Amino acid sequence: MRDDQWLKNKLDEIWSRFFSDIPKSDKVIIHFGRASRDRLGSIRLVNNTFSEIRINGLxxxxxxxxxxxxxxxxHELTHYVHGFGSNRPQLYRYPHRGGIxxxxxxxxxxxxxxxxxxxxxxSNWSTLYSSREKITHQRDE
Ligand SMILES: [Zn+2]
Known part of the structure; x- marks a missing residue:
């Protein structure tokens, strides 16, 4: 079952394996948000104090x-490292430009x-999204 605890474990695991040069911070929270067609994840700095990573509920x-x-x-942890949605120094002007x-x-x-x-x-995202969206709507009716 993929829940917020599962996500948290994933973040810890990825951080230790691939980002061990970056000091681990307890000021990063991660959780599932609602399903969305366009965004798989996002990171933002909340009140200048902690980073919130939101993962598409789908x-x-x-x-x-x-x-x-x-x-x-x-991907979101990479933004964190680059200083986007985090208190770390910003290393680039834009979060995505130039394939960074x-x-x-x-x-x-x-x-x-x-x-x-x-x-x-x-190859699969938009089909999956549409099929799940249909189910949700039928339930709402
Ligand atoms: Zn991004």
Whole structure:
């Protein structure tokens, strides 16, 4: 079962394995948000005190491979490292421009996960989203 505790464990695991040079902070919280078509995850700094990582609720679905969840968590953690949505010094002007997230993930040994997740979402995401959305709407009626 993928719940917030599962996510927290994923974050800890990814942090220890691939981001061990970055001091671990208890000021990062992570949880599932609502399902959305457009965003797999986000990170923001709350009250200048802690970082909140929100993961698309549809990633709880067992049809989404676990490596996709891992890639999304690692992507948000990369933003954290770059100083976006975090109290760390900002290393770049823009969070995505110039492929800096992919480059960071590749340098940290997360390239295969990054590209596999990209392939999977490119081929499956919108179908999965639409099928789940239908179910939700039927339930609402
Ligand atoms: Zn991003």
């Amino acid at each position: 990633l709880k679905d067992p049809e989404v491979p676990e490596y996709v969840c891992e890639a999304v968590v690692a 997230v992919a480059r960071e993930m590749i340098n940290r040994g997360l390239g295969a996960v990054h590209y596999a997740a990209k392939d999977w979402t490119n």
